[in-house]
Amino acid sequence: MKRARPKKPSVPSPKDETVRHTILAVLSREPLSAMEISGEVRIPERDVYAHLEHVRKTLHATGRRLVVTPAQCLECGFVFHKRDRLTKPGKCPVCGEGHIREPLYCIEKDKR
Numbered sequence: 001m002k003r004a005r006p007k008k009p010s011v012p013s014p015k016d017e018t019v020r021h022t023i024l025a026v027l028s029r030e031p032l033s034a035m036e037i038s039g040e041v042r043i044p045e046r047d048v049y050a051h052l053e054h055v056r057k058t059l060h061a062t063g064r065r066l067v068v069t070p071a072q073c074l075e076c077g078f079v080f081h082k083r084d085r086l087t088k089p090g091k092c093p094v095c096g097e098g099h100i101r102e103p104l105y106c107i108e109k110d111k112r
């Protein structure tokens with residue numbers, strides 16, 4: 001697919017550095033879903049995942065961790081434990097329902 005000529009955004013998008021800094025700050029405070037992060041940081045939800053991947057790598061170097069509370073099916077209670085990807089699953093593999101509670105992300109406090 002050919003990329004359309006980029007349109008001038010009406011609102012300037014925050015710089016990646018700033019976005020990641022803010023994500024770090026809010027996730028150090030409380031666990032949030034990607035949708036909530038998107039609201040806090042004011043970026044599209046689909047962009048949150050890429051930033052989270054980056055934050056996860058950055059944290060690794062500092063000895064802290066991005067902790068993911070796995071998504072869970074609200075119909076049958078199935079927990080998506082083995083899911084390593086950060087994005088939320090679309091459907092439950094057990095009951096086939098799409099009522100999935102989003103995964104929550106938080107930053108583990110430095111235990112030293």
Ligand SMILES: [Zn+2]
Pocket residue numbers: 073074075076077078092093094095096097
């Ligand atoms: Zn289910």
